Amino acid sequence: MPDPGRARSLIEAHLYLDLVVPDGSAQASVSESPDGWLVQAGGVEVLVPYEAEQTAKRAGATFGTGVSELLDAGQWVLVGATYASRALEGGLLFAADPSPDQERFHAVVADWSFAADAVAEALKFLQEGGEPPPDAFWTELGTAARDAEPGRFTRAKLESDLAFYRQSLAGFRRLHAGDAAS
Template structure:
């Protein structure tokens, strides 16, 4: 089986975090290495032992053009993810956003920095959902290939219209600007 493309290390780690071991644990000490894939392309191998003793391993294809990390939260390039589907990205966005308290710009500096990082991750995850829509008015059905992703879509299919996703995106961006105005860097 050909390894799937991980556009960034951040995306690869998120993918692994969402794929639990048979015991249910998601965290494991990961060692990474760059490997040569059978087709001659480069890959990234993550391996380690789960707390239950099972060995875990993930192999990803590296992008042809590796982009250097930027200051902001970002999971990938301009194309849609091959690792997480649109519903999983929205699930991720929801989890990060739910971890941000109301009125985060009023928090003490250290708590505000944590809240800001979480909201920036939520915003980046919403950006990932939007990539699946392209020029369409809504995310297409083939952008949901996991059980979790389809469950998120089935609960509220209206959340996957571009108009609604942009409204969420803009709301998160507005709160981030407010936090930055309150010294949230």
């Protein structure tokens, strides 16, 4: 088996497996090794160094600190859009039936949070000029996203998306936190 990829957090490892293995995180197994946690699914291995996971937790960085070596800028933008779509749909369904349901409330909050965090990850790839360099796209999925909509990867667009996701999260919490109380 080839050397495992390196993730900056367990969450990033599971997300990566979801992108490269059907139902990757659902079938993932986690074991300890001398160097960190080894997350495996469908013949793919990802190493999460113990220090990387601890650093991510201390920093409050969902996906980890530094720049990802597993997911490229295009994938992060797509992940952010996917979580935002889920949050929007979940928020609308929650508003239509605001019965006390903490689980549904927290699912929408988590989706908006992950959407924002994913876009923040894409922003880490940007250069001074405001656009990611060509080597920020190394996967077929990420490259296709950039080629299809290059305007999605400018600093202005990513910062706008990040602000929208954070405002949507804050607005949902403000409007519905009481509805989720049991």
